[in-house]
Amino acid sequence: MKITDIKCAIIASSPVIRITTDEGITGWSQIETPKPYLQPVVLQLKSWLVGQDPVNVERVMKRIRVRGGFKPWGAAVSAIEIALWDIAGKAAGLPIYRLLGGKVRDQVRTYRTLYHHEAGVGQTPDDYRKWAEYGMALEGGFGMFKLPTSFHSSMVRDFPDFHYGAVQHDAPFPYPHKGLISEDGFNHLVACVRAAKQTLGSKYGLAVDAGPGFLTHDALRFAKAVEDLHLLWIEDMIAGDYVPFVGAEEYRAVTPHTTTPIHTGEQIYLRQNYRALIETRAVDVIGPDPCDVGGIAELKWIAEYADLHGIAMAPHGTANGIFGLASLIQVCATLPDNLIAFEYPARFEPFWYDITEGFEGMPVKNGLIDVPDRPGLGVNLIPAEARKYLSEGDADFFD
């Protein structure tokens, strides 16, 4: 089999990848929903792909892996890897998990990140109680939630003098605030997280996404202050989302000194960049994203290596879309028992279920998803339905 073309269309701001072959098999994948600017990054890889046999996934990946980088620059390479696995699975008539060694579980656990604006709440302890109540009432019966807070939320702007640093009121996202947290800001943060966890109770797991932005000693002080809450983890306090480095040495100054699990890794590209975190046990939990780390097999490799070192897995995926959801299900079905749960890609509109075949609506029940047995990823665009959502300039996507 040979790759004949690679196309990338923007559907509702999400770059969708289509790889075609001379045997009529199509591979699909998708880049995070808010990243239409990556469309040309995908297309510039075309000359490395056309003519290659897509079922030899690793052989193709050796040609393009050097052309990725830390988030968001690993997304194009990662999406191509996933589309190649989709083709390889379809060619074999098998779901991808069978090509990765088979599934070790029939259902995979997923956790839900809940955004303040989604729940219609602000940055007070009472808002955090409402946040928890909103989560517990959500469809899907999620038993684990992640709470964006501190530097990973508008708290840095909304709470007066949260930290000793310049506040960027006009930035589209809270990053890259960083600095010493004030005593009042610190106490407010702890009170908010405590309110959320006390509302959830012991039957629900709570993870906290708090950075990047902490100085190392503040990170340790925060982790110790919430030890009694039995959090699932605190994420990305020092380095993390969109930070183009790992920060393993700084994390080592925190993780061994607290019983609160410390998590990072969503921005990291490739196994090599996980080495220091894993080999020195700089964190307790890592969160590679299949759509940023280099793909499905890359994530599987990292998970096995992490398990050897007693490190847990909680893969990232909040904006990965419906194809990213399918990718997470396939790879998480194969991971060792260090898997906690993957982040549910909640940030896509319901119409995606109408323009694809594979999912019969939102697939989460009691926080779990059944692992499907359809070939490849198990999700395909329906051209007749999807065509009407194509952006201007992408009209030839299905030709």
Ligand SMILES: [Mg+2]
């Ligand atoms: Mg995060």
